[in-house]
Amino acid sequence: MSVTTATVRYFAGARAAAGVPEETLGLPSGATVADALKELSVRHGEALSRVLLASSFLLDGVAVRDRSIPLSDGIVLDVLPPFAGG
Template identity: 45%
Template sequence: MAKGTIRYWAAAKAAAGTGEEPYDAGTLAGALAAAAQEEGRADDFRRVLERSSFLVNGDPVGTRPHDSVVLPEGGVVEVLPPFAGG
């Protein structure tokens, strides 16, 4: 298990009710599952996560399975929901 920070942006921040929180997990899948189980988080939060892109220490996760993305000690996970704009 590693400890680090999850940072939420835009709609993810609104759905999470916070801009950032700690993680204590071995993989991205584990960190996201734990975050989704936080008390008071609605289905909207899980829907935002399903549509989001992720960076781990600035590196895009892309299409890799989240259970194969190992989180580093002291790492930062960025949760980036789809952005509107032009």
Template identity: 50%
Template sequence: MHTQRPDVGASETVTVRYWAGARAAAGVDGETVPAEATVGALTARLLAARPGLAAVLPVCTVLVDGLASGPDDAVRAGSAVEVLPPFAGG
């Protein structure tokens, strides 16, 4: 399930994909959300919209356009953001 708010243009958004336990916690595979300036602001928006993420998001790696990113890293409109929980195994 992939959701997008109809009132937000694609150039002002980012696409978020959730993987494994983050997908289960979010309740969706992915979504398109309004762009935020930083990863921290974006994750705060995601937590507000999807409270189930609170248990898993603090231990997840957030990739922005394929690069591991911290809370102060920039997020540009049009970016692809992936939320990856820790994986076990090897």
């Protein structure tokens, strides 16, 4: 079975919840953004799961609206939780 490798980068509260600034995720070929998020929730538990529910995502710098988008090998997935600002 072929594997898709993605680099996941966490920002702000997502970084705190995951406990790491980034990590590599290996998923079966054809895996989607939703599959990656499910794996990250399993890997890091409830704290990150809550953050993921409210987060926005970028794939190689492009905003993701459809979580059924398949991941390509070597892609970068950025996890952007809501930011407070002023």
